[in-house]
């Protein structure tokens with residue numbers, strides 16, 4: 476009886492463990508180093524899939540920061556940015572919640588600080604020491620009929636500026652330049668950090684929501700995070716037992732050795748953090764990317780394009796862009812003639 480009970484208890488236990496380690500949350504694949512349970516995640520890479528949402532939503536650890544997508548080959552993640560929105564003339568709000576000393580930093584090359592509004596000076600400050608303004612821009616509207624945004628985000632209805640240092644907690648300040656109530660409308664001024672490629676295609680779409688003070692919660696703005704394995708440089712990490720870069724991948728120091736990332740070698744693609752995660756790219760199936768006007772032969776990490784009928788052209792007798800020295804004697808003869 477007891478033995479049987481124990482058996483069922485263990486069965487239940489295994490079930491629970493399995494259920495805790497999800498392989499996806501809605502459309503987002505969850506793979507190592509990430510995991511929805513500490514038993515399958517590398518420390519610091521825990522995620523929470525909240526299935527009380529329909530469809531389920533994924534969050535960083537137990538924070539309120541929603542994950543929109545994860546790229547394993549680039550070591551990046553898109554998360555939902557905080558959108559600060561106000562009709563007050565002097566307003567500030569903060570955004571923190573990225574785990575300190577965690578694996579995440581806001582990419583300073585692929586994000587911009589953005590303000591959308593009519594007559595607003597937006598400032599972004601560091602909440603970490605020393606507290607200082609690290610980015611600012613002003614957005615104005617000219618004339619009663621001017622379109623709030625023209626899609627370029629260069630100061631009319633929308634402005635953007637660079638973020639020079641990567642931080643994990645921010646303060647937003649929006650100060651009115653007394654241009655509100657254009658055409659008798661209530662313009663809400665907004666500020667956020669956004670992925671620049673998203674911004675370039677979505678500024679126009681934001682016009683619709685521009686005057687809508689109540690709908691800031693429906694605006695989903697993505698911000699790109701870099702993630703890295705803390706805390707060692709490649710040279711030190713590869714001597715440790717928890718070194719994670721798999722075969723056919725290389726270790727790359729992150730930002731002057733504050734950690735490292737893994738990248739699949741040329742000719743391979745996939746998740747370099749998982750055993751056998753870097754898979755050979757079959758170049759012969761992507762001839763638009765890897766041109767070959769001969770016979771394409773795929774190989775591990777590479778491919779060869781063998782010329783038809785012994786004819787040479789710019790695309791054949793090539794291997795990943797390098798000319799092959801033909802091995803056969805007859806080929807050698809042809810080569811010497813040339």
Ligand SMILES: *[C@@H]1O[C@H](CO)[C@@H](O)[C@H](O)[C@H]1NC(C)=O
Nearest residue numbers: 497499500501502524526531
């Ligand atoms: C994982 O993906 C499957 C198939 O798309 C889906 O049915 C399932 O609901 C997803 N799981 C979660 C937790 O979202």
Ligand SMILES: *[C@@H]1O[C@H](CO)[C@@H](O)[C@H](O)[C@H]1NC(C)=O
Nearest residue numbers: 523524525526527528534537
């Ligand atoms: C999931 O989301 C709901 C609604 O926001 C919240 O009440 C609940 O605490 C969340 N569950 C977890 C495990 O975070």
Ligand SMILES: *[C@@H]1O[C@H](CO)[C@@H](O)[C@H](O)[C@H]1NC(C)=O
Nearest residue numbers: 519521522535536537538574
């Ligand atoms: C979740 O939150 C608690 C309390 O804030 C904290 O102690 C714990 O480390 C957090 N878990 C993760 C995985 O971050």
Ligand SMILES: *[C@@H]1O[C@H](CO)[C@@H](O)[C@H](O)[C@H]1NC(C)=O
Nearest residue numbers: 502543544545546547548553
């Ligand atoms: C998520 O990222 C993957 C790989 O980078 C990409 O193929 C996919 O389209 C992305 N999904 C969304 C919803 O952006």
Ligand SMILES: *[C@@H]1O[C@H](CO)[C@@H](O)[C@H](O)[C@H]1NC(C)=O
Nearest residue numbers: 564565566567648649650651
């Ligand atoms: C706005 O508020 C901040 C602090 O809340 C204050 O330091 C600043 O002087 C105010 N600016 C204006 C223009 O009122």
Ligand SMILES: *[C@@H]1O[C@H](CO)[C@@H](O)[C@H](O)[C@H]1NC(C)=O
Nearest residue numbers: 580583639640641642730733
């Ligand atoms: C590199 O690290 C320093 C100090 O931690 C930080 O100020 C800087 O923003 C980082 N650079 C990048 C590109 O993340």
Ligand SMILES: *[C@@H]1O[C@H](CO)[C@@H](O)[C@H](O)[C@H]1NC(C)=O
Nearest residue numbers: 562656658659660661662688
């Ligand atoms: C603007 O907003 C204020 C406060 O929400 C409200 O009292 C006022 O009626 C609004 N004006 C217009 C024209 O919508």
Ligand SMILES: *[C@@H]1O[C@H](CO)[C@@H](O)[C@H](O)[C@H]1NC(C)=O
Nearest residue numbers: 683684687688689690691693
């Ligand atoms: C403003 O937002 C509310 C709530 O999201 C929505 O019901 C309404 O249709 C929006 N109005 C406009 C003009 O987009």
Ligand SMILES: *[C@@H]1O[C@H](CO)[C@@H](O)[C@H](O)[C@H]1NC(C)=O
Nearest residue numbers: 575576577705706707733734
């Ligand atoms: C990583 O570096 C930070 C800052 O130097 C330090 O506080 C932390 O203890 C280190 N973490 C590990 C796991 O070594």
Ligand SMILES: *[C@@H]1O[C@H](CO)[C@@H](O)[C@H](O)[C@H]1NC(C)=O
Nearest residue numbers: 708709710711712713714726
């Ligand atoms: C560790 O990294 C160093 C420098 O990148 C390299 O020379 C060495 O061969 C690596 N060792 C191992 C065991 O991979």
Ligand SMILES: *[C@@H]1O[C@H](CO)[C@@H](O)[C@H](O)[C@H]1NC(C)=O
Nearest residue numbers: 708728729730731732733734
């Ligand atoms: C990298 O770190 C070393 C030692 O901490 C420092 O001397 C050097 O200036 C840093 N280089 C850059 C580019 O940050």
Ligand SMILES: *[C@@H]1O[C@H](CO)[C@@H](O)[C@H](O)[C@H]1NC(C)=O
Nearest residue numbers: 762763766767768788789790
């Ligand atoms: C080589 O491939 C490129 C791209 O597919 C193509 O434009 C070019 O014409 C090819 N060259 C020859 C000699 O076939």
